[in-house]
């Protein structure tokens with residue numbers, strides 16, 4: 080399977096503000112707030128059901144559907160990791176997938192043995208963050224704006240990073256990185 084080239088997405092969550100405004104045939108300023116609410120809170124878009132989820136002492140690992148290849152159900156894999164600084168500040172780190180499988184071929188690695196099955200789209204990457212947000216909202220009793228409760232200093236994520244160090248170097252569509 081070849082890697083996907085950078086293309087203009089038809090998935091709103093894979094769009095830049097300019098793409099989104101062009102789809103609506105309007106100026107970006109006219110839809111900026113709507114775009115922001117969609118990207119930050121998932122307003123107006125459907126989020127996928129979680130296929131698998133493991134909770135382990137505050138760390139939550141979850142998998143979302145990513146289509147099929149050779150009759151096999153593909154999944155994204157994301158991890159929410161609670162962190163505490165030496166000053167006692169609590170926050171959460173979110174690790175997201177940008178690919179299914181990996182082409183780097185490290186022999187000790189299960190993901191490497193799969194080979195690269197496909198790159199995820201920008202929208203699929205953004206969905207991981209929105210589902211993670213839903214999980215944290217439910218778990219911590221946070222309000223819809225992301226503040227209050229939960230001991231995370233009113234912040235959703237201090238950092239979002241791509242799982243597997245190689246991914247951001249070899250992925251064909253890096254636009255999602257700017258949409259966090």
Ligand code: SF4
Pocket residue numbers: 181182183184185188189190191192243244245
């Ligand atoms: S680069 Fe990372 S994910 Fe890819 S095969 Fe090596 S260890 Fe596995």
